[in-house]
Structures are given as structure tokens and as C-alpha cells.
Amino acid sequence: MGRDVAPRTPVRTTCPYCGVGCGVLVERTVGGFRVRGDPEHPANRGRLCSKGAALGETLGEEGRLLRPVIGGRAVGWDEALDAVAAGFRRVIDAHGPDAVAFYVSGQLLTEDYYVANKLMKGFIGSANIDTNSRLCMSTPVAAQTQAFGEDAVPGCYEDPELADLVVLVGSNAAWTHPVLFQRLAAAREARPEMRVVVVDPRRTATCELADLHLPLRPGTDAFLFTGLFNHLRRHDALDWAYIEAHTEGFAATLEAARESCGSIPETALRCGLPEQDVAGFFRLFAAQERTVTLFSQGVNQSASGVDKVLAILNVHLATGRIGRPGMGPFSLTGQPNAMGGREVGGLATQLAAHMGFDDPEHVMRVGRFWNAPNMASRPGLKAVDLFRAVGGGRIKALWIMGTNPMVSMPDADTLRTALGRCELVVVSDCMADTDTLRQAHVRLPAATWGEREGTVTNSERCISRQRAFTEPPGDARPDWWIICQVARRMGFGGAFAYESPAEIFREHARLSGLDNGGNRAFDISALAPLDAEGYAALAPVQWPVTQERPEGTARLFGDGRFRHPGARGRLLPVVPGLPATATDGQWPLVLNTGRTRDQWHTMTRTARTARLTTHLPEPVAEIHPDDARAAGLADGMLVRVESPRGHVLVRARVSRAQRPGSVFVPIHWNDCHAGSARVGALVAPITDPVSGQPEFKHTPVAIRPWPGRWHAFLLTGEPVPAPPEADYWVRTRAAGHWRLELAGRSEAPDWHDWGRRQLGRVGEWLEFDDPGGGTYRAARVVAGRLRAALFVGPDHTLPPRDWLGGLFVGAALPEAARAALLAGRPAGGAESGPTVCACFGVGLNTLKETIRLRQLGSVEAVGAALQAGTGCGSCLPEIRALLPAQSTQNV
Structure with a gap:
């Protein structure tokens, strides 16, 4: 059913991860495939993120379903x-x-x-x-259909590069759409006068590029943009000629905006923001005609998501900033x-x-x-x-x-x-x-x-x-x-x-042109005549692709003609409301869910390579220090996050990047990789009444310490064995070994017996046992190489895993490492720390120490010293954050 299993020339294909749609080149190598960015693909121009760069490592039959x-x-x-x-x-x-x-x-x-x-x-x-x-994505589908008459994104990837102001709303593009973020960062470097505003309750890696970060109260995006609509009207920053010629519904929309957020102080109060920051954002938006608003799941995944998107579309329609170079609302899709x-x-x-x-x-x-x-x-x-x-x-x-x-x-x-x-x-x-x-x-x-x-x-x-x-x-x-x-x-x-997908595509293309006549923007009828060879060679092309525009179309609606009867765009009244679920004394915190940098959806592909599991090897709950202090939590502690529907058991990550009153938990973990980390179990099935998209960004929860009687981790050169009975377990792959994290409230197993039964008796066992203190440490060495290390303690303060994990790579254990093995740290105390750069395996401590000792002041200097950031570039925001502090409030 496939093609040439040993291509002599690189095969041009497309990355299977996010909605950026990067082109990749794949060629066979000894024992596998090499994957690199396609410099001719318009989406990425040769760039790849950490996930795309590791695609070749995710191939193979391991874990595959091979038979019905x-x-x-x-x-x-x-x-x-x-x-x-x-x-x-x-x-x-x-x-x-x-x-x-x-x-x-x-x-x-x-x-x-x-x-x-x-x-x-x-x-x-x-x-x-x-x-x-x-x-x-169903929220922008519904909103765009209401406003434009059809579900169509007006712009293209060139627009954020051409814009004078880029507003990212509910989008951590640095992690979720990394290549598009890299393109934006490159454009900002080439044009320092460009301004970037990030609207997000969390201070994410994307904020590293921001002149202004607005950490608004979760769920209040529609208040912000209706307040902006009002501000633009009061300061005569609307395009009255465009409104008159190309839109309808302005009066009702303005009246709703006046009633919702009539002033900057009211908007700031609703959104939980400083007035001067709201005023700065409004002034920027009013002054910069070439404005692009990029929005994603932080807006979409809401019980009032359609209203939030409509509020964004309204300000672009009312200012005529749509369908022209460097301007427009832009929905970033999640999947390929x-x-x-x-x-x-x-x-x-x-x-x-x-x-x-x-x-x-x-x-x-x-x-x-x-x-x-x-x-x-x-x-x-x-x-x-x-x-x-x-x-x-x-x-x-x-x-x-x-x-x-x-x-x-x-x-x-x-x-x-x-x-x-x-x-x-x-x-x-x-x-x-x-x-x-x-x-x-x-x-x-x-x-x-x-x-x-x-x-x-x-x-x-x-x-x-x-x-x-x-x-x-x-x-x-x-x-x-x-x-x-x-x-x-x-x-x-x-x-x-x-008999082939080419036949299906031709039928799909014919249907797109059926009785169309320009009434529907989606039209690829010019591709309907493609024969098998033409389909095989099909180059990237943006729809519409018609007889009049066979080369495709970069932008839509630039002529002011929309797909409603009468060809006018519709401004829709938005009456912002509070989130459907509210916090209270029992459930005092707001849970937000989302992606991490190196993982994808439920990890079925990305968990297959160690390069993508080392950045965040366990499920976490990110929480502000004030909330952690109030709940009695410490960084690295196991915590129970629970809602009226369920609970997860995850590792606490205390961070000022989190807004007080909020908790962030990643979506990726599942019962195949962890014992109790499916965050979807906490989320209520509350949906937007129009789009049906669930509310994943505002679940009231409680968080409390989880005091297990014992905590353990196992590193092993062979696939992880079945864990002992444990309340908490997480299984991941790492460089040259596998990692199993464990914790339990019941009586601990006989670790000496369990280790030998699960890990084998061949080789030399090094062992330290302190039953009274609840501590056990063991290592198994075979032919001079480390094959397993098991560490057990009464709490979560176990030795770092990074140095121990590094000992699995190499021909034999150095004598100094062997002597320090049961201590869990090198004799000199130098550890690389958690991985930041996945491409070159550079850890946090190494980066910090090198930046300090060499007084490095740029990501280029760090790359020259350590190679970090010179591969896919996905870690650049984190590296920049380690450099000497830079102001991000330059409005």
C-alpha cells in the first residue's frame, strides 16, 4: 500500500503535528530516516520545531497495531x-x-x-x-461563518511578518505553533519598530517576544475587545467609509459594547488588569493600521468562545483591517x-x-x-x-x-x-x-x-x-x-x-466548484482535472484555486466583499458574561489546560522518542507561589488537583508565570503513560451554545499536598517493567534508558526482592538500605555498564535524575561515577539539570552556569558556546529568559 521503501531522493511531505503545516524532506539513512525542513515549502521555509525535527525517531513498528x-x-x-x-x-x-x-x-x-x-x-x-x-476549532468556524458568511481565514502567514502590531490572544505560539512564532521573531528582529502584545492569563514562552503582556482574568477576553471597540469609536479610530460600504450591524454592535465596557477603567476592572496597560494596548491598536490578531485555544475553548471571537472580528471589521497585507484576524488551527x-x-x-x-x-x-x-x-x-x-x-x-x-x-x-x-x-x-x-x-x-x-x-x-x-x-x-x-x-x-486517494481528491475538488460562481470562498475546482501524475506532484497552494486564480489566493475579503447575501460582513453584538463556572470556598482555583513544548495530543507518537520526553518528563500542576504557600505546597511535591468530577495526581511546579488564583495542567498524559493524570477527567462537559466547543480553560478546582508514605524512581536500560502497586506512577523514555516514577500510600514493597525479580540478578548489585529512615538505593552494573538504578525515600526529595540518566550512555562507567552512584549525584556536584535544548541535550544548570561564567548576553552567544538553540529553535524563548533581564513593557 505504500511507496518506495528506500527513496533515492528526498520525499517531500508535510509534518503531522500542528496547524502550521510545515513541509519536510525525508530520506532513508542507515537504520532509519532523516527528516529536515523543506526550504521550498511556504509555511516553514526549512524551519522545524522540536517535534518535527524528531519525526524520524518516532517511526518503526514498536507499539503498532498490526492486525485487525x-x-x-x-x-x-x-x-x-x-x-x-x-x-x-x-x-x-x-x-x-x-x-x-x-x-x-x-x-x-x-x-x-x-x-x-x-x-x-x-x-x-x-x-x-x-x-x-x-x-x-469549532468556535472560529461558527464565528467566521456568522461574520463573513463562510468559515474562511482571511489572511496568510506573511501578514504577521508585515504587521506593525501583532496581538496574540490565548495563544502560546512559541510552544504550540513554534515555526510561525520563529517567523514572527525573525520579522521583529528585522523590524524593531514592530510591536507585539500577548493577551494570556499565563506568562508563557510567547511573552518573551512581547512589548506588553496582559495577564487578564481568565474568561474575560470578550470584555477586553468590546472595551477596545468602544475606545476606537470614542477616539474616532474606526473606518467609517468601510463600515458604510462593506458591513452591517454596526449600531447594534456599538450599543452592546457601550453597555458592556464603556470605559478603560471599567474594562480594566472586568479583566483584572492595570488601567495603564489596558490604555497602552488600546492606544497601540488605534494607532497601527497594519494589525494582525492571532488567536487560538485560549479563546476558542470556552463556553462563550464564539462571543470572544466575534469581539475580535468586530474590531477588525469596524476598522477595515481585513484581507489586506499585514492586517486581519487570524485563527491558528490546532491540528495538521x-x-x-x-x-x-x-x-x-x-x-x-x-x-x-x-x-x-x-x-x-x-x-x-x-x-x-x-x-x-x-x-x-x-x-x-x-x-x-x-x-x-x-x-x-x-x-x-x-x-x-x-x-x-x-x-x-x-x-x-x-x-x-x-x-x-x-x-x-x-x-x-x-x-x-x-x-x-x-x-x-x-x-x-x-x-x-x-x-x-x-x-x-x-x-x-x-x-x-x-x-x-x-x-x-x-x-x-x-x-x-x-x-x-x-x-x-x-x-x-x-482505487486511490487521487480519485477522492478530484471528486472533492469538483464538488467545491459545483454551482459556486464565487458564492463560496472555498473553491478548488481548478485542481479537479489533476491526473495521477499531477496529484503526485501537487505543490502547496492556498485556496481558492479557481480558473481565474489557478496559482491560489493568499488573502480573502480584501475587496470588502463577503459571502453573506449582499456581500457585506456582519458586525455582531457581543454581551460578555462571566465564565459558566465560578470558583468558591471549596473550589478556589481556576484550572487551565493546554499543551507543552515537546508533546503532542495524547503522546502516542511523541512519547516514542527520548528527545521529546526529557523537557517535561512528568505531568505537572503549575501554580503561583502565593497559592502554593496558601495550600502548603512546595516545588516538586506531589499534589492532588480535584474538581467535582475527578482528580489527578501530578508534580507541583511553583512559578510566577502563573496568574494568582490559577492552575495549569497539560493535556497530554493518559493511562498508558501515567497512573492518574488525565486532566480531562476534571473538566465539566459545558460547551458554547453555538459552537458546541467545551470549556477547557475555566474549571474550578482545589489543590492540596499528597503525602505519600514512600517515593521512588527507577532508571533502567531495558523497557520499564510492570510497576509495583502504586498510587502514582509515570513511565517515560529517556536517552539510553527508561524512567519510572513511583509513589504510594500503602506499605512499600520489599525493594530488594522487587528489584531482583523485575530487573534480573545478572551482574553486580550495589545497594544501600536504611529501613528505619525509609531509604533504599540500588544499582545494577553489568560488564562495567550501568543497567538499572533504583532510589527510594520517604518524601519527594530524591536525587536529581539527570546525572544518573547520563550514565546509561557510554561504553562503561567511569570509576568516579561508580563511586558516586548511590549518592545520586557526581562527586564534584556538577549536574546539567533538566533538559532545555532537546536537539543537543543541554540542561538548565549548564545554561545558567555558562551564561554566568562567560557573561553571555544573546542567544547567538549561547548557541556558539553550547549549540543550544541552534537546532530547531524551539528552546530559544527559554534561553532568552535566562539572559540578563529585559523589559517587556515598552508600550
């Missing part, structure tokens, strides 16, 4: 496909088409997405197909193909080709094009409601493709119960073990990055090819093939007789 499995029994494809088709047909015949559902993913390619949507909406006859993009999924109608509320259920002509048009016998005529269930329907028994057969909702959905523990009640749960995945796969009746092995052909669309509407450069292992197959095989077995073979 039914009820724990490996079967052939025919038996598995027959079972899925028969199961869905049985449920449909007995209960109707709305008793079945698909839950898909932005990890799918556009061609996969297209056939899944076609099967469900056109042939099964239900719109119960939703996607994990509902959790990250969140945009492509929206193009084909992957959300339950959409039809393909940017058509919708609200127009009966659209429903008929799509149905005619597909020759669909059972065309759905109304929207289906959005993600949270879809899984509620599974739990309530209304949905009796569910097919989950390429995503892990047991980790990513809110109220995640309830999801386990819901899937346990479902008559038929089918999961297509590339990995053999995920939290969601454990609930599946049928497991289908899917091809993954590097093994499949298709297209993805990034945040700037750029369509790029993903190309195969290796064969899928075992029986793994592309998702489009699996879906089409099931469709054929359900009796829809004529409509799903595709």
Missing part, C-alpha cells in the same frame, strides 16, 4: 470489515440511521475525511459524524488537517464544500452530486452530545477514527462508562494500546504518517501533500481504504469504488 482484532482475537481484514459492516447495518435496520455515529480526527487526511463524511451523511443518512476539531476536515464537512453541523444544513438547496445539491440515497437533512450531534447519546443508549454503534477521546474529551471518566454500554465500538488506530482502544470491540490497524498518501490544509488555507515514503507494517491500511471497504460491504459499493 475482534474481541481480543487477531483476524483477517475480510472478517473484520464484514463484522463492522454487519454491525452497523444491524443497528440501522433496527433503530434507524441516527443510532450510529462516527467520531473522526484532524489527524485524518482530507481524502479520509471526505469518504467518512460521504458515507455517513449521504448513504447511512445521518449527520452524526463529528470530529476532535470540535474541541479546538483541522482545516481540511472543515472543507469536507467533517463537523456534524456542516455539509461538504462549505455548504450547510441551513440552506435546503445545499442539501439537495450535495445529495445530487453524490447520488446519495439517504441524504441527511439536518445537523447531527456535536461531540459532547454525541458521547452523551452513546452513554444514554441512543447511539448503539460508534466508529472512532484516529483519535483518543478517552483522554481528550471533558468529563473523561464518564466516557469510559458510556463506551462500556455501547453495543458496538470500532476504533481505527495506528497504535496497539491507547485509552480508547481498550474500550473497543473491533480494532482496525490504520496507516500513519509516512505510510499514506493524501492532502492536508493548514491554518493559512494552504493545501499540501502528505506523501508515503515507507510501507505500512503488518496489515495496516489507509483510513480511506478501510472506510470504502466497509461502505462496499454495506451495499454502497458504486459510490465508494475509489
Whole structure:
């Protein structure tokens, strides 16, 4: 099913991580593949982040699902496909088409997405197909559709580089969209007069670039931007001619803004900000015509997210700053193909080709094009409601493709119960073990990055090819093939007789141009004639791609013509409200969730390489020192974070980067890598009433110390054994070894016996045991090399792991290291500290000491001394933060 397994020339493909959509070049090396940035791809121009740079290390068969499995029994494809088709047909015949559902993913390619949507909406006859993009991008979909008449991002990546003011709202782009952030940093360096404002409750790595950081009260973004709207009106900074010629709804929108936030003092009070900072931001926005507002999950993942996005869109529409170079609102998508999924109608509320259920002509048009016998005529269930329907028994057969909702959905523990009640749960995945796969009746092995052909669309509407450069292992197959095989077995073979993704893409392109005539911005009909060779060679191109613009289109709406009847953009009244959930005496802190620098979603790919697990090797709760002091917490202590719905057990990270009253916990950890760290279990299933996107940024929680009776860590050169009975455990990969963190409240095991049973008796054991003090330390040395180290103590203050971990790399233990082994630190006391630069393995302590001793004052000087920051560049914000303090309030 794949292509040449040993390409002689580099294969051009696209990174499978964030919505930046970076191009990569892949070539085979001895024992693997080399991955580097594609200098010809317009999104990244050769740059890669830490995750993209490590892609070659995530390949291979380890942990892969290699065979179809039914009820724990490996079967052939025919038996598995027959079972899925028969199961869905049985449920449909007995209960109707709305008793079945698909839950898909932005990890799918556009061609996969297209056939899944076609099967469900056109042939099964239900719109119960939703996607994990509902959790990250459905808010801008709804807001852009309301304001512009279509879900379309107006700008391109060049715009932040051309802008005089860039505002990042709810976006830690330095970690979540690193290459775009690097492009912005380079533009700022070339044009020092550019100004950057970051609006975010947390002081993130992105703030390193900011002239002004506004750490607003969580959930108050709409107050800030309605206050800005009012300020622009009072200071005559609106574009009245543009408003008159190209928009509607101004009067009602202004009236709502006046009632919500009539002045700078009121805005500052609502947002919990100093008045002078709010005034400085408003003055900047009013003065700089070339302004780009980049926004992401901090805005989107809210029970009032649509209002927040509309408030941003309103100020751009009212100032005419849209669709022209260096200006416009810009939604940063989370996944590599969140945009492509929206193009084909992957959300339950959409039809393909940017058509919708609200127009009966659209429903008929799509149905005619597909020759669909059972065309759905109304929207289906959005993600949270879809899984509620599974739990309530209304949905009796569910097919989950390429995503892990047991980790990513809110109220995640309830999801386990819901899937346990479902008559038929089918999961297509590339990995053999995920939290969601454990609930599946049928497991289908899917091809993954590097093994499949298709297209993805990034945040700037750029369509790029993903190309195969290796064969899928075992029986793994592309998702489009699996879906089409099931469709054929359900009796829809004529409509799903595709032999290649190129055929699917051509049909997708034809549909985009059907009865279009410029009425819909999404139009790639000029690509419909592509033959197999043309599809294979397809270069990155931004839609629309029409006969008039075959080279693509960088910007939309610059002519002031939108996609509403009458071609006007709509200003929509926004009445900001407080978050749906409030803190109180029992739940005094606000939980915010999000990504970390080197991990992706639920870690199924990124946890496969040590380069990406060393930066933050354990789940953490980041908390302000004042809140830590009030709760009796110390840095590094294990803490229990709990809400009315659940709890997690994680490591405390005390930091002034966190706003007082708030806690941040990463989204990535799951039951395959940690014992109790799925933060989705804490989050209530509260959603925006329009978009259906859940509120992941404002969950009231409590946090308290977790005093385990014993704490331990194990480093081993072999894969980590099954942990002993422990309340807390975390399993990760590190350079040359594996790491297991443990803690428990019950009686500790006999460590001497456990170590020898789990780690083997071969070789020399070095050992120190103090039962009275609760301390045990042991190391196993084989042929002069360290093979295991086990450290146990009564509290969390165990020796640092970094130096010990470094001893696993190398031919033999130095004598000095052997003597210091059980102390857990080198004799001289020098330790590199936690990893900052993943590319070159440079630790925090090494950076600090080198900067101090050599009096380094720039990241270039640090790079020359240590190489840190000269690889992918993802660590540059952290390195800059270690340099002599620089003002970030230059407004």
C-alpha cells in the first residue's frame, strides 16, 4: 500500500503535528530516516520545531497495531470489515440511521475525511459524524461563518511578518505553533519598530517576544475587545467609509459594547488588569493600521468562545483591517488537517464544500452530486452530545477514527462508562494500546504518517501533500481504504469504488466548484482535472484555486466583499458574561489546560522518542507561589488537583508565570503513560451554545499536598517493567534508558526482592538500605555498564535524575561515577539539570552556569558556546529568559 521503501531522493511531505503545516524532506539513512525542513515549502521555509525535527525517531513498528482484532482475537481484514459492516447495518435496520455515529480526527487526511463524511451523511443518512476539531476549532468556524458568511481565514502567514502590531490572544505560539512564532521573531528582529502584545492569563514562552503582556482574568477576553471597540469609536479610530460600504450591524454592535465596557477603567476592572496597560494596548491598536490578531485555544475553548471571537472580528471589521497585507484576524488551527476536515464537512453541523444544513438547496445539491440515497437533512450531534447519546443508549454503534477521546474529551471518566454500554465500538488506530482502544470491540490497524498518501490544509488555507515514503507494517491500511471497504460491504459499493486517494481528491475538488460562481470562498475546482501524475506532484497552494486564480489566493475579503447575501460582513453584538463556572470556598482555583513544548495530543507518537520526553518528563500542576504557600505546597511535591468530577495526581511546579488564583495542567498524559493524570477527567462537559466547543480553560478546582508514605524512581536500560502497586506512577523514555516514577500510600514493597525479580540478578548489585529512615538505593552494573538504578525515600526529595540518566550512555562507567552512584549525584556536584535544548541535550544548570561564567548576553552567544538553540529553535524563548533581564513593557 505504500511507496518506495528506500527513496533515492528526498520525499517531500508535510509534518503531522500542528496547524502550521510545515513541509519536510525525508530520506532513508542507515537504520532509519532523516527528516529536515523543506526550504521550498511556504509555511516553514526549512524551519522545524522540536517535534518535527524528531519525526524520524518516532517511526518503526514498536507499539503498532498490526492486525485487525475482534474481541481480543487477531483476524483477517475480510472478517473484520464484514463484522463492522454487519454491525452497523444491524443497528440501522433496527433503530434507524441516527443510532450510529462516527467520531473522526484532524489527524485524518482530507481524502479520509471526505469518504467518512460521504458515507455517513449521504448513504447511512445521518449527520452524526463529528470530529476532535470540535474541541479546538469549532468556535472560529461558527464565528467566521456568522461574520463573513463562510468559515474562511482571511489572511496568510506573511501578514504577521508585515504587521506593525501583532496581538496574540490565548495563544502560546512559541510552544504550540513554534515555526510561525520563529517567523514572527525573525520579522521583529528585522523590524524593531514592530510591536507585539500577548493577551494570556499565563506568562508563557510567547511573552518573551512581547512589548506588553496582559495577564487578564481568565474568561474575560470578550470584555477586553468590546472595551477596545468602544475606545476606537470614542477616539474616532474606526473606518467609517468601510463600515458604510462593506458591513452591517454596526449600531447594534456599538450599543452592546457601550453597555458592556464603556470605559478603560471599567474594562480594566472586568479583566483584572492595570488601567495603564489596558490604555497602552488600546492606544497601540488605534494607532497601527497594519494589525494582525492571532488567536487560538485560549479563546476558542470556552463556553462563550464564539462571543470572544466575534469581539475580535468586530474590531477588525469596524476598522477595515481585513484581507489586506499585514492586517486581519487570524485563527491558528490546532491540528495538521483541522482545516481540511472543515472543507469536507467533517463537523456534524456542516455539509461538504462549505455548504450547510441551513440552506435546503445545499442539501439537495450535495445529495445530487453524490447520488446519495439517504441524504441527511439536518445537523447531527456535536461531540459532547454525541458521547452523551452513546452513554444514554441512543447511539448503539460508534466508529472512532484516529483519535483518543478517552483522554481528550471533558468529563473523561464518564466516557469510559458510556463506551462500556455501547453495543458496538470500532476504533481505527495506528497504535496497539491507547485509552480508547481498550474500550473497543473491533480494532482496525490504520496507516500513519509516512505510510499514506493524501492532502492536508493548514491554518493559512494552504493545501499540501502528505506523501508515503515507507510501507505500512503488518496489515495496516489507509483510513480511506478501510472506510470504502466497509461502505462496499454495506451495499454502497458504486459510490465508494475509489482505487486511490487521487480519485477522492478530484471528486472533492469538483464538488467545491459545483454551482459556486464565487458564492463560496472555498473553491478548488481548478485542481479537479489533476491526473495521477499531477496529484503526485501537487505543490502547496492556498485556496481558492479557481480558473481565474489557478496559482491560489493568499488573502480573502480584501475587496470588502463577503459571502453573506449582499456581500457585506456582519458586525455582531457581543454581551460578555462571566465564565459558566465560578470558583468558591471549596473550589478556589481556576484550572487551565493546554499543551507543552515537546508533546503532542495524547503522546502516542511523541512519547516514542527520548528527545521529546526529557523537557517535561512528568505531568505537572503549575501554580503561583502565593497559592502554593496558601495550600502548603512546595516545588516538586506531589499534589492532588480535584474538581467535582475527578482528580489527578501530578508534580507541583511553583512559578510566577502563573496568574494568582490559577492552575495549569497539560493535556497530554493518559493511562498508558501515567497512573492518574488525565486532566480531562476534571473538566465539566459545558460547551458554547453555538459552537458546541467545551470549556477547557475555566474549571474550578482545589489543590492540596499528597503525602505519600514512600517515593521512588527507577532508571533502567531495558523497557520499564510492570510497576509495583502504586498510587502514582509515570513511565517515560529517556536517552539510553527508561524512567519510572513511583509513589504510594500503602506499605512499600520489599525493594530488594522487587528489584531482583523485575530487573534480573545478572551482574553486580550495589545497594544501600536504611529501613528505619525509609531509604533504599540500588544499582545494577553489568560488564562495567550501568543497567538499572533504583532510589527510594520517604518524601519527594530524591536525587536529581539527570546525572544518573547520563550514565546509561557510554561504553562503561567511569570509576568516579561508580563511586558516586548511590549518592545520586557526581562527586564534584556538577549536574546539567533538566533538559532545555532537546536537539543537543543541554540542561538548565549548564545554561545558567555558562551564561554566568562567560557573561553571555544573546542567544547567538549561547548557541556558539553550547549549540543550544541552534537546532530547531524551539528552546530559544527559554534561553532568552535566562539572559540578563529585559523589559517587556515598552508600550
